[in-house]
Amino acid sequence: MTQWGWLRRTSIAAPLVVLALWLGAPAASAHSYFLDSDPPDGAILAKAPARVVLVFSSAVTADFTSADLVEARGQHYQPAAVVADRSTPNVVTLALPKVPTGSYRLTFVTRDRVDLHQTAGSIVFGVGTAPGGVTAAPQPAPARPSEFVLRWVGLAGLAALLGGLLIALLVAPRLGEGPDRARAQAAVLSMALGGALAHLASGAALLALQVAGLGPDLRRTVPRLLTGSEYGSRWLASSMLGVALVLFVALLRRQAARGGVxxxxAEFGRLGPWALLTAQVRTLLLAVALAAATAVSGHAAGAAGLTAGEVLLRTLHLVAMGLWAGGxxxxxVGLLVLRRSGVQRAGGVRTLVLGFGRYAGIGFALLGxxxxxxxxxxxxxxxxxxxxSYGLVLALKVGATGLVAAVALRHAVFTWRALGSKGRHLRPPRALLATAGLECGGALVVMLLAAVLGSSAPARGPQFDPISSEVPATQVTRQSGELLGAVSVKPNRLGPNLLSVQVVDSRRPPLAPISGVSILLRQPGASxxxxxxxxxxxxxxxDAGTVNLTAGDLDVAVLVHRSGLTDRVIQVPWRVNGPEVVRAPVVISAAPFAPLVNLVAALLAVTGAAVLLAGVLRSRRGRDEESGPVRTRTPAPHGGRIMHTVRGWRRPDGETSWRAGHPPRRGQDQRSQPAGDTSQRRP
Known part of the structure; x- marks a missing residue:
C-alpha cells in the first residue's frame, strides 16, 4: 500500500477519534438532584411571584423540563416559558402567569443533559396565606431494568470488541504461520465484529427508550434530542465510531480468513512509524475512542463536568475491562477453535494461555x-x-470480582510457573476450557452489576456530607465614613429570617441626627x-421584620437617612446558608470514603507493579537459561573417550576451552598450548 493510501485511510479514523474525545470532555452528571428553589419550598409570599427558579446539582435541559402549577381548589396554571441559562446550566427558570391569592403546589419534571435521567418533584408556596405541608426532597428516578440490561449488552459488546482485537493482534500471532492461527484469528475477529454490532444496537435501543419517555410527539422530540442535547450528540459520535469499527473489523476478519493477520x-518491525497507519492500529485507535465515548456517557462528576484526567481514568477503566473480560x-473462542482442529493442541493451547495471561494480569490490576x-x-x-442501593450494588460487584479472581488464580499460577525456563514444557491445567468459561461467566456478571451502577444515582448528596464545625454567621459589621452599621440576619438560612440593622454615628457631635434607615436587598448579577x-x-x-431569603450570595445596602444631608449607603456583602439538611443515620462511619479507597488503590497499584516487575525478571531469566551454554557430547577421535565441549565459551586466545583430565583433539594441542610446554603433547 502506498503512503498516500495510508494517508487517505487515516483521514477517516483521525477525525472520528478527535470527535469522540472532544464530545466526551465536557460531560456532566448523569443524575441531577433538586437542591433549591426561589421562592423556597413552604414560603409565604405577600404577592404572587412572576417566576420560580429551580436549582439542581448538575446540568439539566430546559427543552425536556415541564411543570404544572395547581391551586389548592384544583385550578391548573401552565408556565409561560421555561428558560435555562447557558452560564449556569443547572438552573431552570419558570415564568409564571398571574395567579390570585391562595396555596399552590408546583410539580416539575426535568432530565439531565448526559443520559436524560429523570428527576421529578414539587414545591409548595402560599400567596397571602399559609401553604400546605412541605414536600420531601425530590430524588432521581431509580434505575429501570430495561435500561441497565441494554447498558449491559453495550458493555459486553465493547468488551468483546476490545478482547477480540487483543487476542487476534497480540496473542494469536504467537501460534506461528499456519491454518491454526488463521482459524483462531478469524474466529475471535468474528466475535469482535459481533461485539461492535451489539454495541451499536444497544445504543440505538437506549435512544429509542429515552425518546419513548419524552412524549408522543416524535416529530418535535427526536430532532431536539439529537441536535439540542449532549445525549444526542454523544449518541451520534458513538454511532459513527461504531459504524467505522464494523467496517475495519470486517476488513481484518476477511484478511484473517485468507491466511492470517x-x-x-511484526508490522512495526517491518514499517517502523508508518505502522501507525495500518488497518490494525487504526482499528485499535477507533476502539479506544469508542471506549472514551462510552466512559463519559454514564454517571459522572458534577455540574462543572469532567476534567481530562477524569475522562482518562474512566477510559482506562473500560479498556482494562475489555482486556480482561473481553480477552x-x-x-x-480460541481454545474451542484449537480443540476442534486437533492439530498441535497442547502446544497451541499453552501458547494462547501464556500469551493472554500477561495482558489479563495487567488488565485485572488496572481494572481494580x-x-x-x-x-x-x-x-x-x-x-x-x-x-x-448504589452502595450495596457496588459492594456486591466487589464481592463478585473477588470470586472471579479466585477462579483466575489457577490460571495465574500456571502463567507464573510457565514464565520460567523449567516451565517451558508444562502442560495446561486440566479442565482449562471449563474454568476459563467459568471465569468468563463471572466477568459477565460483574459487567451486569456495572451496568446497574451506570443506570443508578451515585451514593452521594448533602445528607452524606460531613457536618461543618463552623457556626453560620448571623451578624456582619461595616463602616462608611463616620457611620457604623451592624446587619443581623437570623437564622441566616434559606426561608424566613429576621432582618435588622443597628446604625451608630461615631462623630461627636453628629452632623445631623439619623431620621430613618432603609434596606435594599439585591441578588448578584445583572438579572x-x-x-x-x-x-x-x-x-x-x-427592624425589617421577617424576610424570605434564598440560599447564596446577597448584596445588602443600608441607606441611612439624615436631615439636611444626602443618604449615606453602607454596603454589606452577605451569604445566606442553605436549609438544614436531614443527615442520614451513621452506619459505622460518616468519614469521607475517597481517602480510604485511594489508599487501597495506591497499595494495589504498588503490589501490581511489583508482581509485574517480578514476572518480567522471571521471564527474562528463563529465556537466558534456555538460550545459555548447552553442553554436547562428542565422540573422541581415539581411545573411546568423550570430550565435553562447551559451546560459546572461548579461551583468551580465541580457542574452545576443554575440561581438565580430557586431552584435546590432535592438532588442537599445538594451537592452544604454549610452544615450550610439551607435558601434554602426545608422541
Whole structure:
C-alpha cells in the first residue's frame, strides 16, 4: 500500500477519534438532584411571584423540563416559558402567569443533559396565606431494568470488541504461520465484529427508550434530542465510531480468513512509524475512542463536568475491562477453535494461555485500581456505601470480582510457573476450557452489576456530607465614613429570617441626627432581583421584620437617612446558608470514603507493579537459561573417550576451552598450548 493510501485511510479514523474525545470532555452528571428553589419550598409570599427558579446539582435541559402549577381548589396554571441559562446550566427558570391569592403546589419534571435521567418533584408556596405541608426532597428516578440490561449488552459488546482485537493482534500471532492461527484469528475477529454490532444496537435501543419517555410527539422530540442535547450528540459520535469499527473489523476478519493477520510487533518491525497507519492500529485507535465515548456517557462528576484526567481514568477503566473480560471471551473462542482442529493442541493451547495471561494480569490490576479510584468519587462515605442501593450494588460487584479472581488464580499460577525456563514444557491445567468459561461467566456478571451502577444515582448528596464545625454567621459589621452599621440576619438560612440593622454615628457631635434607615436587598448579577425594605426604629436598631431569603450570595445596602444631608449607603456583602439538611443515620462511619479507597488503590497499584516487575525478571531469566551454554557430547577421535565441549565459551586466545583430565583433539594441542610446554603433547 502506498503512503498516500495510508494517508487517505487515516483521514477517516483521525477525525472520528478527535470527535469522540472532544464530545466526551465536557460531560456532566448523569443524575441531577433538586437542591433549591426561589421562592423556597413552604414560603409565604405577600404577592404572587412572576417566576420560580429551580436549582439542581448538575446540568439539566430546559427543552425536556415541564411543570404544572395547581391551586389548592384544583385550578391548573401552565408556565409561560421555561428558560435555562447557558452560564449556569443547572438552573431552570419558570415564568409564571398571574395567579390570585391562595396555596399552590408546583410539580416539575426535568432530565439531565448526559443520559436524560429523570428527576421529578414539587414545591409548595402560599400567596397571602399559609401553604400546605412541605414536600420531601425530590430524588432521581431509580434505575429501570430495561435500561441497565441494554447498558449491559453495550458493555459486553465493547468488551468483546476490545478482547477480540487483543487476542487476534497480540496473542494469536504467537501460534506461528499456519491454518491454526488463521482459524483462531478469524474466529475471535468474528466475535469482535459481533461485539461492535451489539454495541451499536444497544445504543440505538437506549435512544429509542429515552425518546419513548419524552412524549408522543416524535416529530418535535427526536430532532431536539439529537441536535439540542449532549445525549444526542454523544449518541451520534458513538454511532459513527461504531459504524467505522464494523467496517475495519470486517476488513481484518476477511484478511484473517485468507491466511492470517500480521501482529502489531511484526508490522512495526517491518514499517517502523508508518505502522501507525495500518488497518490494525487504526482499528485499535477507533476502539479506544469508542471506549472514551462510552466512559463519559454514564454517571459522572458534577455540574462543572469532567476534567481530562477524569475522562482518562474512566477510559482506562473500560479498556482494562475489555482486556480482561473481553480477552477471556476471546480466549475461550480460541481454545474451542484449537480443540476442534486437533492439530498441535497442547502446544497451541499453552501458547494462547501464556500469551493472554500477561495482558489479563495487567488488565485485572488496572481494572481494580481505576475502579477503586472511581468509587471514591461516586460514594460519599461508608454510611452512603451501606445505606443506599448504589452502595450495596457496588459492594456486591466487589464481592463478585473477588470470586472471579479466585477462579483466575489457577490460571495465574500456571502463567507464573510457565514464565520460567523449567516451565517451558508444562502442560495446561486440566479442565482449562471449563474454568476459563467459568471465569468468563463471572466477568459477565460483574459487567451486569456495572451496568446497574451506570443506570443508578451515585451514593452521594448533602445528607452524606460531613457536618461543618463552623457556626453560620448571623451578624456582619461595616463602616462608611463616620457611620457604623451592624446587619443581623437570623437564622441566616434559606426561608424566613429576621432582618435588622443597628446604625451608630461615631462623630461627636453628629452632623445631623439619623431620621430613618432603609434596606435594599439585591441578588448578584445583572438579572438579580432587588427588594427595598422599610424598618421600624427602636433606639439605634432598625427592624425589617421577617424576610424570605434564598440560599447564596446577597448584596445588602443600608441607606441611612439624615436631615439636611444626602443618604449615606453602607454596603454589606452577605451569604445566606442553605436549609438544614436531614443527615442520614451513621452506619459505622460518616468519614469521607475517597481517602480510604485511594489508599487501597495506591497499595494495589504498588503490589501490581511489583508482581509485574517480578514476572518480567522471571521471564527474562528463563529465556537466558534456555538460550545459555548447552553442553554436547562428542565422540573422541581415539581411545573411546568423550570430550565435553562447551559451546560459546572461548579461551583468551580465541580457542574452545576443554575440561581438565580430557586431552584435546590432535592438532588442537599445538594451537592452544604454549610452544615450550610439551607435558601434554602426545608422541
Amino acid at each position: 500480521a501482529s502489531l510487533g 477471556l471471551l476471546g480466549l475461550v 485500581v481505576t475502579g477503586l479510584l472511581l468509587s471514591g468519587s461516586q460514594v460519599a462515605s461508608v454510611t452512603a456505601l451501606l445505606s443506599t 438579580g432581583r432587588s427588594e427595598t425594605l422599610t424598618t421600624t426604629r427602636t433606639g439605634s436598631r432598625f
